[in-house]
Amino acid sequence: MNKEDRRYAAYVQILREELVPAMGCTEPIAIAYAGAKAREVLGNLPDRVDIGVSDNIVKNVKSVVVPNTNGMKGIEASVVSGIVAGRAEKILEVISEVSEKQKEDMKKFKKDVPVNVSVLDNEIVFDIIVILYYRDESVKVRISDYHTNIVYVEKNGEVLVDLENADQETVKDECLEENGLMDKRLLNVKDIIDFADSCEIDDVRKVLDMQIYYNTQISEEGILGDYGANIGSTYFRYYGNDVRNRAIAKAAAGSDARMSGCELPVIINSGSGNQGITVSIPVIEYAKELSVSKETLYRALVISNLIAVHLKTGIGRLSAYCGAVSAGCAAGCGIAYLQGGGYDEIAHTLVNSLAIVSGIICDGAKPSCAGKIASSVEAGIVGYHMYKNGQEFKSGDGIVTKGVEATIKNVGRLGREGMRQTDKEIVKMMLEGKAECL
Template sequence: MNISESDYKYILSVLKKELVPASGCTEPIAIAYAAATARFYLGEEPEKLTVKCSGNVIKNVKGVTVPNTGGLKGVRAAAIVGTLGGDHEKKLEVISNISDAVIKKIHELVDTDYCSVELLDTEEKLYIIVNAIKGDHICEVSIYGSHTHIVKIVKNGEILFDDESSDLKSESDTYDKNKFCLDNIIDFSDNVNLDDVKEILERQIEFNINSANEGLSNNYGITVGATLKEGATNVFELAKAYAAAASEARMGGCNLPIVTNSGSGNQGITVSVPVIIYAREKNIDKDTFYRALTLSNLMAIRIKIGIGKLSAFCGAVSAACGSAVAITYIEGGRKQQIEYTIKNMLGNVSGVVCDGAKISCALKIASALDAGAIAHKLAMKNQVLEKDTGIIKEDIEETIDGIGRLGSEGMRETDKVILDMMTAGHC
């Protein structure tokens, strides 16, 4: 094992931090979490809520069904369900247990002036401020940078909590890319003590496949997953069908938990479900399977470090790159073929834009996985896009960093246009 002990521990800690369960799309759940926390510290049920969100949060909440709300969508539904029935201690599973009485009350309040929503003027992609108000009492909770990263709690002007150490930075901004170089990622995956990762991987396998089965069994969205499964003629098509089905269930309001990757349930689905199905259909031994799944998760995290949690760059692309790399690994590909898979993938579909979380994410996941299958097949024949083919560089780290720059810097204006188109000036 070439990876140092300190780098090993660092990568393991990030892996455990990023692979966490969430019930529902993570942006509305983050709002619900902030609202539940505000209500808890207020100490009583508020008579009014104000919610301020960055544009990317609004974009990712607008079109997705919030679980346990009786089919409601949007910021108001997320904030109200978190306030009335949320358990802030459960974090991204904050609204996993909501009573029928609470759901009824949400429907009574969602179209009133109980909750007001504002767009925050900020460059930060993930920023949420919730105020819970009762008479002269007010509690404000701020989330910044990642979905459960509370940076401040203020009640009646008194600061109850202030995470000064965050310096208002996204948590992923502090990740060390040097420790997450491809050599370290491969070495970690090759040599990780499986007892260190078995628990989080088995939870990811169980939760995400359960959601795939739910999506295949019931009519969510336009039944992308079920339709693809009907016509599947090979393992790649079957893997694509299961992943699309899991996404449709999640975007359609299914309350089953998903294990996320890089703050996203859809990315958690895309890095895991195709690898699970591929390994199952090919009868891959568990040791190889767990190591491939580890590699898939780490590859997606590495790409997202540069892009950030939220962007106009569709996260299905980075996650599908992880899956493609894992399949290359399963098929005996080593560093060269893994590099080739990454380059072939990122040189193909790096222009897919994110126009918010919604039911059609299943289609983008399916398309990204198609590109991943192509990238893998070419790599196994030692075919790769040459350096300077568009944004592809000779050095793999430069290539990945370039994708990060494209997603974080290059798509800023794209993000603004998408948000304007989606909201028409309204939250």
């Protein structure tokens, strides 16, 4: 791909937008970010807090430990952490620097200050509204569409930021270009491979070096520590230490740690740390095994990251479709590239793996995400090995249809439209008798 091609600049920008650091599960951190921003505008610790969130935010916040809070969970804990200790300028690392005193202050604030949580009844999948009160003053901050997208800020009735009405269709339909971000509809598998083959490494080196370093750290921590259900270390104990198992186990281990409050940052993909870990660690492990050059690893990570983003574009940031599936299948594509694969190998790997694991549900962020990651990475590897063995799932086999892009479109339709009611039922199940999770 020629550097003057508009797609070249777009693909570089997509990587820079999507591969950013975050500490902790990104939905609780988005709440913390909203809380920190609101407190910054208010200028004081509030004496009352109201927070409204969409169903999918509830689903992805209730069961994960918020880092740097001494083990607190839930929506209330997330917003309190941002209000008391957050630094809004650090965005998704908003609570990465918290003192022991601030942790105690969080506990006291949570006990002494009323925090009223409600579920927003609208059609926006990703929506957070935080309102802080101090005496006769108030501040309202709203984040919609994606984790850092502040669309509205109001103080004492004066509107400071208003992007809510700028493009309502963007907010309600994430298949369209997201407000303020590069249009991901420019992505397709053929062009992604062309870009990976031809891009100047210096244009992608910085974000990929951070991904390699951060995500390897949390993966190793997940193996060494005692986190969640210890899916990663279970794989090592029972299934051996070959490269295939290392790729699966280490990706799962990163999620083990992250879902259970590990205070190490990750480089995310498509708004998710789990997806960022899943799309990178298996490729890194195979690169070590194959002794490929650092440049080849970079190019394989470009493949896996951009294919994961491409898959998620039609599904949306949050849905009932597990994002680990997209990331694990994309990792299989990166692994195929490391072994000399071109368009045919990568396209067949992707279709084969999607046929195996599409439909795994997302029932929120929690320890079992690591198990879903393990299954998805395994499917990505099997999808590649099927192709090498002369096997494939063919058009008409379920949702598989002719051509990789058409199959990707079907997967997007499944995740976004077909599983919409599933999403609602999942949230209902999670909330029945579980009001304390808020």
